[in-house]
């Protein structure tokens with residue numbers, strides 16, 4: 098260059114004819130997009146992990162696929178924070194009503210196909226399953242589906258475990274083989290995030306040992322609110338030639354397990370939708386009756402929702418995992434959203450849900466119960482979803 102003495106040197110010499118353009122961020126047409134499957138039992142912290150990844154500074158553009166509980170309910174999406182200050186969420190695809198491992202395989206493949214058509218706009222896909230998903234059929238789709246094979250690649254399966262409730266699940270599982278999903282999810286995991294360690298006193302060694310008894314090869318990472326080193330999440334390439342034989346064995350094993358042993362058939366899901374604003378204190382006392390006083394004598398594993406609270410412009414989120422619950426203002430309602438209450442309750446028996454309809458502890462919630470015409474009760478039974486109207 099002629100002006101070398103006056104100008105600071107350029108790292109890259111720019112030619113006026115060919116303006117500098119940054120290299121494309123997305124994978125090339127030929128290279129498949131990595132998919133991370135996030136699984137874990139009800140309330141373990143899967144959405145917390147998705148939110149953490151979306152707001153972390155890693156420079157990746159992430160697409161998220163969510164497996165929703167109810168077609169209309171939209172609770173899961175309302176709770177995910179679409180990448181504040183970090184990753185972009187390019188696409189949201191909420192799968193139709195049902196559990197990803199049983200009834201919605203087809204919509205999952207469609208969702209993935211839609212996404213990969215725009216793969217130059219994303220670097221990675223996160224797939225968050227429901228807490229009751231058995232990973233085996235999902236893995237078969239992602240790993241072995243011919244149509245998708247060249248467009249996506251299964252990068253890893255991350256299983257989030259609630260350290261507090263896992264102890265309880267192990268004991269129950271030993272007694273009656275309940276919570277089979279929780280154990281299948283560990284068996285298929287490449288990484289287990291042992292989350293909520295803030296709620297557990299004492300050593301976690303025995304929990305780690307129990308996890309390794311189910312899956313000797315898995316990497317265990319302890320966390321609070323899923324704040325983990327993202328190097329343990331992205332680009333694991335866990336299904337390269339090195340590990341594929343182990344996965345094949347697991348798939349074979351899983352095929353041999355009868356469907357009734359894959360799902361805990363006593364579990365039911367109830368969705369409540371109510372338009373009118375509700376009183377926060379009444380919702381809290383309703384929750385305390387259900388979760389703490391166990392007034393209806395039902396075992397509630399999980400409750401979550403979005404609430405439209407009297408005299409508030411904030412969307413309130415309701416979260417409960419067994420007896421621990423929180424109701425918090427999350428963000429302002431947007432102008433385009435219709436303000437409404439949507440609550441999902443997952444518990445141990447349909448009879449109890451019927452009993453819940455007659456719960457008389459709280460006038461507002463009781464009214465929501467009697468408005469079941471606008472909600473549905475969805476039960477998982479023998480791998481089939483039964484949709485019932487209790488109005």
Ligand SMILES: Nc1nc2c(ncn2[C@@H]2O[C@H](COP(=O)(O)OP(=O)(O)OP(=O)(O)O)[C@@H](O)[C@H]2O)c(=O)[nH]1
Nearest residue numbers: 138139140141142143144145228292293321322416
């Ligand atoms: N104390 C504590 N609470 C946590 C931690 N991680 C998540 N939570 C809370 O646990 C509740 C459930 O977390 P989610 O991320 O919604 O769990 P999930 O696995 O997506 O739940 P489902 O999709 O319903 O199965 C929320 O109230 C979280 O704020 C943690 O490390 N410690």
